[in-house]
Amino acid sequence: MDKPIIDPALAPPWDGDVARARALQLELAGRVRLFDDFPPLRRIAGVDVGFEDDGATTRAAAVLLDAQSLQPLADVVARVPTRMPYIPGLLSFRELPAVLQALAELPQVPDLVFVDGQGVAHPRGLGIAAHLGVITGLPTIGVAKKILVGTHAEVGPRRGDRTDLLHRGQRIGTVLRSKERVKPLIVSPGHRVGQDSAPVLVLACCTRYRLPEPTRLADRIASRRDRHRAHADEPSLFPAD
Secondary structure, three states, rough: OOOOOOHHHHHHOOOOOOOHHHHHHHHHOOOOOOOOOOOOEEEEEEEEEEEEHHHHHEEEEEEEEEOOOEEEEEEEEEEEEEEOOOOOHHHHHHHHHHHHHHHHHHOOOOEHHHEEEOOOOOOOOOHHHHHHHHHHHHEEEEEEOOOOOOOOOOOOOOOOOOEEEEEOOEEEEEOOOOOOOOOOEEEEEOOOOOOOOHHHHHHHHOOOOOOOHHHHHHHHHHHOOOOHHHHHHHOOOOOOO
């Protein structure tokens, strides 16, 4: 697959117009495809975002893994100037410029992208995973640590237990217990992945940790807990094969 071609109109630079951004979210949410439309999985990716320089720099990490072994193949850190303040519900506009750059620098295009954040489990149906999927055309899944919107029944205590996340009478995601005795994950498809498949794919990528390997590894880099990646020109923690 070639590098995705991004329509600038779907990811415009921030101009301070909150109402315009929300209107664009609603338009893009209408383009989300919540059914399985991903190829046989050979390579998967995880992306996460952090901030440096007191928020002046957005730092995005993208990790490419072998889909069968979950072994990392490559990782990239992209830094761009932060172009807008934090505005609730518009986080994707703040983080996507760095995420898009990081994904573009991976040596191969992933068949599926796991995103640390929401998919359609968002007040206007367009969290960062959904936004990323629509503007790139890539299949995406949002894997979040807490609920942004919606309610759910109690989740069972065992690994794999799950329940629907509901908002206004519609299913917007799944609350998934990925490991016993830890808080569940909020899984919501972003684009080209169905509601039933999203938690199955996430659980298949969970090893002995709460987070699935794609976002766990990306989180380590983006949050700067991995000191080896404090600078983009330093050796990668996961050297390419």
